[in-house]
Amino acid sequence: MITCGFCSKRAVAHSPYLHAYLCKDHFISYYEERVKLTIKKFNLIKPGDRVAVAVSGGKDSLTMLYLLTKFSGNMKYELFAITIDEGIKGYSDVRVMNLKKNAGKMGIELYVTSFKEEIGMSLDEATEVLKKRGFEYKPCTVCGVFRRYLMNKTARELGATKLATGHNLDDEAQVFLMNALRGALPNIIREGLITEYALHEKMVPRIKPLYFIPEKETLIYSKLIGLDVFLEAECPYVIYSMRHPLRHWLNKLEWKTPYTKYKVIATKELILSLLRDKRGREHIGTCKVCGEPSSTYICKTCFYKGYLGIKI
Amino acid sequence: MPNVKVILYREREIKEIKVEKGTKIVEILTKIGLNPVEVVVALDNVIVPEEERIYSDSILEVLPVVSGG
Numbered sequence A: 001m002i003t004c005g006f007c008s009k010r011a012v013a014h015s016p017y018l019h020a021y022l023c024k025d026h027f028i029s030y031y032e033e034r035v036k037l038t039i040k041k042f043n044l045i046k047p048g049d050r051v052a053v054a055v056s057g058g059k060d061s062l063t064m065l066y067l068l069t070k071f072s073g074n075m076k077y078e079l080f081a082i083t084i085d086e087g088i089k090g091y092s093d094v095r096v097m098n099l100k101k102n103a104g105k106m107g108i109e110l111y112v113t114s115f116k117e118e119i120g121m122s123l124d125e126a127t128e129v130l131k132k133r134g135f136e137y138k139p140c141t142v143c144g145v146f147r148r149y150l151m152n153k154t155a156r157e158l159g160a161t162k163l164a165t166g167h168n169l170d171d172e173a174q175v176f177l178m179n180a181l182r183g184a185l186p187n188i189i190r191e192g193l194i195t196e197y198a199l200h201e202k203m204v205p206r207i208k209p210l211y212f213i214p215e216k217e218t219l220i221y222s223k224l225i226g227l228d229v230f231l232e233a234e235c236p237y238v239i240y241s242m243r244h245p246l247r248h249w250l251n252k253l254e255w256k257t258p259y260t261k262y263k264v265i266a267t268k269e270l271i272l273s274l275l276r277d278k279r280g281r282e283h284i285g286t287c288k289v290c291g292e293p294s295s296t297y298i299c300k301t302c303f304y305k306g307y308l309g310i311k312i
Numbered sequence B: 001m002p003n004v005k006v007i008l009y010r011e012r013e014i015k016e017i018k019v020e021k022g023t024k025i026v027e028i029l030t031k032i033g034l035n036p037v038e039v040v041v042a043l044d045n046v047i048v049p050e051e052e053r054i055y056s057d058s059i060l061e062v063l064p065v066v067s068g069g
Helices: A024-041 A059-075 A092-106 A123-132 A139-157 A169-182 A185-190 A215-224 A236-240 A243-256 A260-279 A300-308 B025-032
Strands: A011-015 A020-023 A050-054 A078-085 A110-114 A162-164 B003-008 B013-018 B039-043 B046-048 B058-064
Touching (some): A011 A024, A020 A024, A024 A215, A050 A059, A050 A139, A059 A078, A059 A092, A059 A215, A078 A092, A092 A110, A123 A300, A139 A162, A139 A236, A139 A300, A169 A215, A169 A260, A185 A260, A215 B039, A236 A243, B003 B025, B025 B058
Parallel strands (some): A011 B046, A050 A162
Antiparallel strands (some): B003 B013, B039 B046, B039 B058
């Protein structure tokens, strides 16, 4: 039996960050402290904030919702949950149902907005159109754009001062590498632990409390505290994403060379600090069609809506 | 030789395998072709590190780490 590095109890996991094996109790306190420290050290939430927590129902967002609820009393902020129903049959429906149950248990108000109602087309319908047009654009790209648009809009309309997403260390490392491979420097600059770098009056600053947490540790934590995580299903469109192969490649590297993901994030943070100091803050423009924040003349949401034949 | 019932949640599959006494869980995972970074394991209903060894008949649950997308 492997024992905890801090007491003699049975270990549940190894934390590469601490270089130690941890028992259930020590793992839970280690995990919670790391999230709390991230929020405090980087000033992600201030007293009086109204935080919209974007939840999918997966381990990351559900854990984040649980912890933000737990911390809200001491840190003096209020919160509510929002979720986007993409309209992926056999995925979104099951996910939203599970989420309603969980939010109810935590006593958190959950707002659901759907692609079908707000954009005019479900992702299943959009994918059919994309397929007919030879997948010039991938479903994940379109879904990501619509989701970000709706999350910001919904959070703002509900009076949020912050929008929290469950992005973890793995997500951040993957996205950074994808952007690096594409040479998308502006995207690298815009993404971060707190996105108040890009300014627009209609943009709710996004925060990522799980930024430094490997997703494996979140799964362990969520299981240890008994969260009812939506685990079995994976989005059926993940196969079209560039992230699919990249994520496995990165995990293979992590297995052979532990700390790889931490090093990727460290590199990203270094690049960010260098670039941001030079460029100063970026003021985003406004989409000429819908009036939402956009770095281009017409925002990506309106562009894809037009491409898919949805009336703007 | 201990008999291990491996429950693979992602694959929706159950495998019965015999292993040498003292085999590490990580060895079973790599043999099946799984990357230990991408799974969390529970041995007889308790979450354990993959370095844990198996000495008797057990149930090994393998949970996928990678989420929805």
